Amino acid sequence: MSKSLRIQNGSFRYETQSEPIFENLNVHFSTGWTGIIGKNGSGKSTLAKILLRDLSLDHGKVEGPIHVLYVSQDTEIDLNELNDFLYDDSKETGFWKSRLQIKIQSAEEYQTLSFGEKRKFLLSHILSKQPEVLIMDEPTNHLDAKSQMILRQAMRAYEGIGILISHDRSLLDEMTTSCVFLEKNFLEQRPGNYSEGKRERDREAKARILNWQSTKAERKKLEKEWKRRREEASLSHTKRSKKGLDLHDHDGRAKKDLVRVSGKDGMAGRLKNQIERRTERSAEKEKQIWETLPEKEIIGIQWQSHLTKRNHLFQYDAERLVLPFLSLELQFPIKIGTHSRIAITGANGSGKSSLLRYLLESFEGKQISYVYLSQEFSKRELEALFQKFRSLFDKEQAELLAIVHRLGSDPKRFLESKSLSPGEGKKLALAMQIETKAEVVLLDEPTNHLDLKSVEALEHSLQEIQSALVFVSHDASFVKTLAREEWVLENFRLTQKHLDRI
Numbered sequence: 001m002s003k004s005l006r007i008q009n010g011s012f013r014y015e016t017q018s019e020p021i022f023e024n025l026n027v028h029f030s031t032g033w034t035g036i037i038g039k040n041g042s043g044k045s046t047l048a049k050i051l052l053r054d055l056s057l058d059h060g061k062v063e064g065p066i067h068v069l070y071v072s073q074d075t076e077i078d079l080n081e082l083n084d085f086l087y088d089d090s091k092e093t094g095f096w097k098s099r100l101q102i103k104i105q106s107a108e109e110y111q112t113l114s115f116g117e118k119r120k121f122l123l124s125h126i127l128s129k130q131p132e133v134l135i136m137d138e139p140t141n142h143l144d145a146k147s148q149m150i151l152r153q154a155m156r157a158y159e160g161i162g163i164l165i166s167h168d169r170s171l172l173d174e175m176t177t178s179c180v181f182l183e184k185n186f187l188e189q190r191p192g193n194y195s196e197g198k199r200e201r202d203r204e205a206k207a208r209i210l211n212w213q214s215t216k217a218e219r220k221k222l223e224k225e226w227k228r229r230r231e232e233a234s235l236s237h238t239k240r241s242k243k244g245l246d247l248h249d250h251d252g253r254a255k256k257d258l259v260r261v262s263g264k265d266g267m268a269g270r271l272k273n274q275i276e277r278r279t280e281r282s283a284e285k286e287k288q289i290w291e292t293l294p295e296k297e298i299i300g301i302q303w304q305s306h307l308t309k310r311n312h313l314f315q316y317d318a319e320r321l322v323l324p325f326l327s328l329e330l331q332f333p334i335k336i337g338t339h340s341r342i343a344i345t346g347a348n349g350s351g352k353s354s355l356l357r358y359l360l361e362s363f364e365g366k367q368i369s370y371v372y373l374s375q376e377f378s379k380r381e382l383e384a385l386f387q388k389f390r391s392l393f394d395k396e397q398a399e400l401l402a403i404v405h406r407l408g409s410d411p412k413r414f415l416e417s418k419s420l421s422p423g424e425g426k427k428l429a430l431a432m433q434i435e436t437k438a439e440v441v442l443l444d445e446p447t448n449h450l451d452l453k454s455v456e457a458l459e460h461s462l463q464e465i466q467s468a469l470v471f472v473s474h475d476a477s478f479v480k481t482l483a484r485e486e487w488v489l490e491n492f493r494l495t496q497k498h499l500d501r502i
């Protein structure tokens with residue numbers, strides 16, 4: 001097995017983008033796990049496609065193993081491959097099926113799995129092929145706590161070159177020994193795990209800012225000095241100039257000649273020129289340092305609310321709730337008030353999304369205004385969403401782009417994209433709904449695919465929301481921050497936890 005996969009001086013630009021995704025990239029991946037970190041749209045999946053040799057670099061080269069496999073963010077799988085894996089009884093396949101607790105027997109069953117269950121299935125399928133290089137794109141998305149533990153064990157058991165694309169800090173810290181930061185001006189590979197690399201990056205960013213501030217202060221001082229010298233030189237010039245003197249004023253002309261001959265004449269001008277050159281050099285240096293500073297971001301969004309006159313939005317007090325594929329035993333009377341903040345939690349496949357969709361249909365039936373953000377967008381849904389965006393008037397597009405920008409994505413890159421990244425898609429879907437005046441906001445795994453800063457912006461905006469909020473999430477800290485009540489789905493039973501918070 002070859003020991004490392006490398007990119008040397010790699011540059012890549014999509015045809016429709018005016019700026020490259022990266023330039024002169026030098027990275028290497030060795031045995032163990034290397035993290036790739038960057039905000040939505042920074043080019044993480046693009047880099048993966050280059051390592052897979054699905055995309056070619058414009059300049060530079062990729063060297064190293066070619067048996068590279070990718071566990072992508074979606075859950076689609078070719079039917080033949082699915083069947084081959086299901087009926088493969090080799091030792092290797094058996095090992096990974098049991099390690100990831102894969103229980104299904106048929107292709108039909110695959111379609112009924114939850115996203116989290118599908119992702120575990122796809123991971124065991126790829127691992128059983130024993131790739132030299134394994135790239136995992138956001139593997140913890142959709143996974144419940146138990147599945148995340150199983151995933152971590154599987155990752156530790158993998159002995160090849162692992163590349164982990166993730167926004168999950170704890171996973172990155174636990175697994176990686178080196179990280180590639182795909183950030184503007186900080187596009188670099190750093191040793192250590194995510195926190196260590198980030199600390200180094202922050203230290204460097206601070207040093208660059210300080211350097212820039214002192215160069216700026218120096219330039220301002222020089223400018224002031226230059227101004228003073230310029231005035232002095234102009235005064236000296238007036239003293240030397242015979243302009244305005246009468247041709248017959250011989251005394252006056254003789255005095256001017258004396259000033260020139262005495263040597264004082266050109267001094268002021270020379271000093272002025274010297275300072276001028278120093279000021280120019282300093283301004284150039286300041287510009288160069290400025291171009292290496294971290295990107296400035298303005299993050300933060302705001303929801304609209306519809307203040308309802310209803311007493312409550314939903315109430316159900318029977319002992320059983322029958323959903324299309326599942327029947328739930330209710331341990332408490334379900335009620336959603338006009339200001340409720342409810343988190344629905346539970347293991348993968350326990351029925352959280354089905355319950356949320358059931359509530360949505362009930363709101364629709366009662367003409368209660370709502371916003372709904374689904375947990376996943378297929379490639380086709382993403383394309384349709386982008387198409388809808390493109391068909392809007394310029395002003396409407398600009399308003400949506402402003403929101404996407406405030407969620408931390410680059411609007412220019414977004415606008416010039418041919419194919420939105422999953423994170424960009426989620427941000428666009430959010431932007432399209434955030435202005436809706438709704439009585440209730442329903443969110444299914446809203447943090448999946450979002451980078452850290454946008455998760456924080458979303459969390460903060462939801463803390464301020466006036467309407468009711470019902471959301472499904474595996475993100476414990478998101479639940480803790482936002483919910484007052486938790487509905488827990490376990491073994492076809494729904495129980496309620498009141499969270500100790502106002």
Ligand SMILES: Nc1ncnc2c1ncn2[C@@H]1O[C@H](COP(=O)(O)OP(=O)(O)OP(=O)(O)O)[C@@H](O)[C@H]1O
Nearest residue numbers: 014040041042043044045046417418420421422423
């Ligand atoms: N075929 C394409 N043509 C033009 N632009 C593209 C194309 N495919 C992707 N892009 C754009 O290139 C940028 C990088 O995309 P990429 O999918 O690599 O981002 P990412 O970092 O993986 O994002 P996420 O965190 O959301 O998964 C994005 O702005 C995306 O919209």
